[in-house]
Amino acid sequence: MISIVLFGAGNLATHLFKALLKAEKFKVVQVYNHKPESLEFFKDKTNITTNLEDVLPADVYLFSLKDDVISLLAKKLNYKKAFVLHTSGSTPLSVFSHFERFGVIYPLQTFSRNKDVDFKKVPICIEANNEVDMQILEQLALEITTRVYKISSEQRKALHVAAVFVSNFVNYLYTEGQEICNKNEIPFEILHPLILETATKIVDLNPKEAQTGPAKRNDQEVINSHLELLNMEQQKLYKLLTESIQNLHGKEL
Amino acid sequence: MISIVLFGAGNLATHLFKALLKAEKFKVVQVYNHKPESLEFFKDKTNITTNLEDVLPADVYLFSLKDDVISLLAKKLNYKKAFVLHTSGSTPLSVFSHFERFGVIYPLQTFSRNKDVDFKKVPICIEANNEVDMQILEQLALEITTRVYKISSEQRKALHVAAVFVSNFVNYLYTEGQEICNKNEIPFEILHPLILETATKIVDLNPKEAQTGPAKRNDQEVINSHLELLNMEQQKLYKLLTESIQNLHGKEL
Numbered sequence: 001m002i003s004i005v006l007f008g009a010g011n012l013a014t015h016l017f018k019a020l021l022k023a024e025k026f027k028v029v030q031v032y033n034h035k036p037e038s039l040e041f042f043k044d045k046t047n048i049t050t051n052l053e054d055v056l057p058a059d060v061y062l063f064s065l066k067d068d069v070i071s072l073l074a075k076k077l078n079y080k081k082a083f084v085l086h087t088s089g090s091t092p093l094s095v096f097s098h099f100e101r102f103g104v105i106y107p108l109q110t111f112s113r114n115k116d117v118d119f120k121k122v123p124i125c126i127e128a129n130n131e132v133d134m135q136i137l138e139q140l141a142l143e144i145t146t147r148v149y150k151i152s153s154e155q156r157k158a159l160h161v162a163a164v165f166v167s168n169f170v171n172y173l174y175t176e177g178q179e180i181c182n183k184n185e186i187p188f189e190i191l192h193p194l195i196l197e198t199a200t201k202i203v204d205l206n207p208k209e210a211q212t213g214p215a216k217r218n219d220q221e222v223i224n225s226h227l228e229l230l231n232m233e234q235q236k237l238y239k240l241l242t243e244s245i246q247n248l249h250g251k252e253l
Numbered sequence: 254m255i256s257i258v259l260f261g262a263g264n265l266a267t268h269l270f271k272a273l274l275k276a277e278k279f280k281v282v283q284v285y286n287h288k289p290e291s292l293e294f295f296k297d298k299t300n301i302t303t304n305l306e307d308v309l310p311a312d313v314y315l316f317s318l319k320d321d322v323i324s325l326l327a328k329k330l331n332y333k334k335a336f337v338l339h340t341s342g343s344t345p346l347s348v349f350s351h352f353e354r355f356g357v358i359y360p361l362q363t364f365s366r367n368k369d370v371d372f373k374k375v376p377i378c379i380e381a382n383n384e385v386d387m388q389i390l391e392q393l394a395l396e397i398t399t400r401v402y403k404i405s406s407e408q409r410k411a412l413h414v415a416a417v418f419v420s421n422f423v424n425y426l427y428t429e430g431q432e433i434c435n436k437n438e439i440p441f442e443i444l445h446p447l448i449l450e451t452a453t454k455i456v457d458l459n460p461k462e463a464q465t466g467p468a469k470r471n472d473q474e475v476i477n478s479h480l481e482l483l484n485m486e487q488q489k490l491y492k493l494l495t496e497s498i499q500n501l502h503g504k505e506l
Contacts, residue, residue: 090475121446198424211424233497
């Protein structure tokens, strides 16, 4: 049995902890967080601590923390024999280069505290500084998901940027859509099937092929009438995205 | 049985035609399009014509055409007793005001020629210039879907703008995500679960609550490192969307 101390108690840490409850070869023996109130969920499930000096000896130290806190803690700590891991899309492997054994286990999914995620389908990107630990890491990842990818630090950084575009920025466009609906007393649920179909169709179709709408058709009359309905900030976004679509697709028609 | 002549042979017209093949009370008796090659699909299924003078008498004339073509044809034609409809999100009801009976039947979904859509779940927005025809229109819509909404011209216009944000613009962000993946030799499929989860979660959660990522966390270090990876056009989008998210959420931490 491989013992794990989990650093962090945020959305991702909580979801990882839950997924690892079912693991056979691995066990989270302690959760560390500097704020005691964040440890509430864990306190009857494993050992908890808010004090770095009380961190237990373990085989794996797993940092699921904000990027700057990972760097900060990595500098403070000095584990000799343990395997040290972080879960960040944007922190390079080299943040741990003063340790002997280190790696990254990055689940590529969006986690909200109040919505359960089926971890078995979440792609997990792994990287380690040596082949033996890469195998341990692969075993750990396979306890959590069926989709494991070996991804270098450089690729992971690019993947994280791509994820910001297809998830964080996309979600912001949903927020704008909802605001426009609210302002006009339209139930936002009318847009749900469109949102789901737009997401689903690019599993089969290349997104470039799937592009539709007034920007692609270069339908200037519709574009102008839309701009009239929008506030300044929405107009800026509408114009820039329309321009980008037209640059990609050429001014067809 | 209520007879329909369908004007147009594009993606939406084709999908509507297919959905109406199963209807009991309505029947498409003819499809008109000015380009004969676009009528290929319909020719062994119903009467077809490329000549406005050969259009058959019918109870309903259904225009599934580009917005400017709807206006153009509406001006040319002069149906006295028939019920005249269009399917456009951005053309007001008033384009038909010289007719006696007119309305709008606007399916809010994205249609690609090569991907079938389950019309039963597509929200359809309806509007008519009189109560009797509103009932016919509701019957027609219910032949196609289970989700029918009465939406005014003004609301429909706002809905169309919202749809551009949550579908056309979202799809463009998927395209950027794919480009970043291709450039870094990462399979785009790694992003599929994230894309689907981002879309699915706003059915339960308000998109404003669902927002995550470096912009919302105001993680300037990550934001800067992302910008370094992007080309000029991607940088413009990244900056504007980050700024918008920060304006909405305040510079939290």
